[in-house]
Amino acid sequence: MTGLFDALELRGTEIRNRVMVSPMCQYACEGRDGLATDWHHVHLGSRATGGAGIVMAEATAVEPRGRISPQDLGIWSDEHADALRDTARFISDRGATPAIQLAHAGRKASTRRPSDGGGPIHGEDGWTPVGPTAESYPHDDPLDVERLDQAGIEGVVDSFRAAAERALDAGFEIAEVHGAHGYLLHSFYSPVSNGREDDWGGDFAGRTRLVREVTRAVREVWPDEKPVFVRLSATDWMGEDGWTVDDTAELAPLLAEDGADLVDVSAGGVHPDQSVPESGPHYQVPYAERVTEALSDTDCAVGAVGKITTPEGADEVVRNGRADVAILAREHLRDPYFTLHAAEELGEEGPVPRAYRRGF
Numbered sequence: 001m002t003g004l005f006d007a008l009e010l011r012g013t014e015i016r017n018r019v020m021v022s023p024m025c026q027y028a029c030e031g032r033d034g035l036a037t038d039w040h041h042v043h044l045g046s047r048a049t050g051g052a053g054i055v056m057a058e059a060t061a062v063e064p065r066g067r068i069s070p071q072d073l074g075i076w077s078d079e080h081a082d083a084l085r086d087t088a089r090f091i092s093d094r095g096a097t098p099a100i101q102l103a104h105a106g107r108k109a110s111t112r113r114p115s116d117g118g119g120p121i122h123g124e125d126g127w128t129p130v131g132p133t134a135e136s137y138p139h140d141d142p143l144d145v146e147r148l149d150q151a152g153i154e155g156v157v158d159s160f161r162a163a164a165e166r167a168l169d170a171g172f173e174i175a176e177v178h179g180a181h182g183y184l185l186h187s188f189y190s191p192v193s194n195g196r197e198d199d200w201g202g203d204f205a206g207r208t209r210l211v212r213e214v215t216r217a218v219r220e221v222w223p224d225e226k227p228v229f230v231r232l233s234a235t236d237w238m239g240e241d242g243w244t245v246d247d248t249a250e251l252a253p254l255l256a257e258d259g260a261d262l263v264d265v266s267a268g269g270v271h272p273d274q275s276v277p278e279s280g281p282h283y284q285v286p287y288a289e290r291v292t293e294a295l296s297d298t299d300c301a302v303g304a305v306g307k308i309t310t311p312e313g314a315d316e317v318v319r320n321g322r323a324d325v326a327i328l329a330r331e332h333l334r335d336p337y338f339t340l341h342a343a344e345e346l347g348e349e350g351p352v353p354r355a356y357r358r359g360f
Contacts, residue, residue, distance in 0.1 A: 004315040005348040008053070008324060010261045010301060012225030013173055015097050016351060018318045019339045020054040020303060021047045022329035023101040023176070023231075027071040027113035034061060034074025036083040044087050047332055048094035051339030051351045054325070055096045057084070059103035059178050062156075062163035065127050066104035066184070069113040075102070076159065081166035088171030095351050099174035100167045101231065102160055102218065106184025107131035107145045107193070108269075130156075131187050132194040132201060138272055153200060153210065156184065161217040168222065175222055176229035177215050177260075181269030185211040186233050189251070190243040190270045208251055212258050219259030227261035229303070234267045234287035237274035245287055249294035256300035264303040264327065265291050281307045288323040303327045311342035 008015040021044075028039040040057070048055045061067040061074040074080050084100070091098035110126040112118050120126065120143045129136070129145050130152065136142035148156065164175050179185035187193040188210040194201045201207055211230070219228050232251065236242030252263045265288040268274050277283060284306025292302045304323035308314050314326035331338055340360060343350025352360045 001319055004318050010227040013227055015053045016095055017053040018325050019052045020325050020327045021052045021056055021332050022327045023056045023058045024329050025058045027069055029071045032070040034080055041087045045090045046336040048091040048096035049353055050337035052096055054099050055091045056099035056101055059101050062102055062104055062159040068105040069111055071113050075163045075166050081170040084170045098172045100172045101176040101178050102163045103178035104184040106187045107137045108182055132196055157213050157217050160214045161221055164218040165221050174227050175218050177218055178231050179211045180231045180233040180266045186270055190236055192236055192238050192242045192270050215255055215258040215260055228259055229262040229264050230255050230260045231264035233269055234265050236270045237268050237276055245290050249290055252291045252294050256298040262301040262303055263291055266305050285322055311345045
């Protein structure tokens with residue numbers, strides 16, 4: 001029976017355990033230039049030192065207008081890749097697998113970071129978001145949104161492809177396509193936000209076309225021996241009129257055909273009227289279970305998220321076959337050494353760095 005501290009092999013990449021540090025926006029590019037800083041280096045490096053199997057950098061914008069906030073991380077130039085190079089190397093040197101989430105905020109772009117109050121940024125400090133239609137995300141004071149035409153959509157695909165090439169050059173071993181939480185790719189596949197009637201909208205095939213084409217574009221430039229992940233919102237939490245778990249179960253095997261090696265199963269984010277269920281421990285894990293079933297005839301793995309906070313809970317998710325990887329966000333903010341502490345608690349041998357052995 002597979003447990004939390006068993007290695008996971010995806011393609012030719014061996015991951016030392018089944019704990020992943022979820023990509024978490026740090027809103028720490030104070031120069032508003034998307035360049036990684038010492039904060040990012042220490043934040044990510046400390047979680048690698050803390051024993052996690054995969055350490056994933058936050059949503060990293062593939063173009064400037066793809067940032068959520070002006071302080072978001074970016075990878076739209078070689079300078080951005082260079083700023084991340086030492087961090088990817090440090091993560092790898094600690095025995096963890098360096099990963100990066102490639103992202104485009106779409107119509108949820110140009111907003112103030114949460115610590116500055118959130119909400120859209122109007123005027124010269126902001127920019128015009130893009131989306132499947134000109135319909136804005138329903139903020140209290142919404143921004144105008146540019147509807148992407150054919151050339152614009154092709155440009156987005158090219159931006160993801162180029163960002164993946166830069167991420168590879170910077171030393172990352174896993175690239176994740178961010179297709180969740182109401183951002184650009186999710187806004188295309190959700191019927192809540194995509195009212196197009198052309199080849200990029202309408203039916204299931206049209207609405208899922210962009211996330212599939214982006215996945216294929218990243219896979220084309222990513223080495224055969226290295227994995228590609230895709231994060232999805234399993235449900236919009238908007239009832240049958242929105243994207244549903246059944247839709248995700250249909251899409252996941254198609255993404256596996258497109259070259260995805262793990263589907264990272266999250267939920268929500270496309271509309272503020274979403275009806276979020278009671279968010280107790282592991283409240284999103286059943287979505288991962290459904291995707292695991294849908295992928296049973298493939299080699300594609302599944303990651304589970306959603307208030308996984310304890311060693312026993314993370315181990316249970318993996319040991320009972322509910323998902324292949326336990327993905328923890330806030331618990332890694334509270335405890336950068338979660339994985340080392342989990343190994344102690346579960347009676348496993350954790351990847352304790354030589355310099356830290358006296359403490360463990």
